[in-house]
Amino acid sequence: MRVTITQWAPASVTVRMQFLISIVWSDGPLTDGSLRQALRESTQDTHAALDALGDVSTLAHYKRFLLATYQFRHHVEPHVMTVRGWTIAPLVPALHADLIDLEVEPQAADLPKDEVRSHSAQIGTLYVLEGSSLGAKFLFRRAQQIGLTDRFGARHLGQQASGGSRWPKFMQLLDQAIDIDKNAAIAAAQQTFASAYAIYAKAFNDLPQTA
Numbered sequence: 001m002r003v004t005i006t007q008w009a010p011a012s013v014t015v016r017m018q019f020l021i022s023i024v025w026s027d028g029p030l031t032d033g034s035l036r037q038a039l040r041e042s043t044q045d046t047h048a049a050l051d052a053l054g055d056v057s058t059l060a061h062y063k064r065f066l067l068a069t070y071q072f073r074h075h076v077e078p079h080v081m082t083v084r085g086w087t088i089a090p091l092v093p094a095l096h097a098d099l100i101d102l103e104v105e106p107q108a109a110d111l112p113k114d115e116v117r118s119h120s121a122q123i124g125t126l127y128v129l130e131g132s133s134l135g136a137k138f139l140f141r142r143a144q145q146i147g148l149t150d151r152f153g154a155r156h157l158g159q160q161a162s163g164g165s166r167w168p169k170f171m172q173l174l175d176q177a178i179d180i181d182k183n184a185a186i187a188a189a190q191q192t193f194a195s196a197y198a199i200y201a202k203a204f205n206d207l208p209q210t211a
């Protein structure tokens, strides 16, 4: 078990300086020099930019975050539903229900379709989807602070936060993968993060500054 202390400076949209310190418990194997390490290092800048955008401290902000997450998952999940024995736990149904709870129209993002991708590229994308559950534990606590639950408005975060054994299992899959083109996996993870950033940035930039 590992303890990570992460510090954010979110709320860039509302120009409120708010530093959050969170202690995150993580159970997966951490092999230095591993594929996971390479994926993590090559995407950390975009992840940090996403953290800075992901303010969910008010319901108005949360709704934007929710719509962006729906758009992102709706765009990406169909390409990696099952990859060589690994099946994702789709978030789209819970996200859709959360949007309905909060009376937000489930509108898909207008993005070009991804082309058919290699197994290595799919692994890179899977890393991004599965890893996002680590941050979801923190985000779920924040959502609960504004009155949402795993039965209303934050179903998808509840689902991710309770999926405890998925990440260690996915780490095993990465550790055991022998026929992966590392560069292709990294490029795909970066591309997936870039799509996420574009979607979240649009959602938050559209938010009225007074919300």
Ligand code: HEM
Pocket: 004, 006, 022, 024, 026, 036, 039, 040, 047, 050, 051, 053, 054, 055, 127, 128, 129, 130, 131, 132, 133, 134, 135, 136, 138, 139, 192, 193, 196
């Ligand atoms: C928007 C607010 C977000 C916050 C506050 C957040 C926060 C976090 C935190 C605390 C971790 C755990 C870090 C660790 O254990 O060392 C994490 C991991 C991760 N998050 Fe996020 N995250 C956010 C959004 C996202 C999004 C939208 C994605 C996907 C597009 C994402 C992908 C990942 C990945 C792949 C990891 C695993 C990194 C690793 O290999 O350790 N996160 N996030």
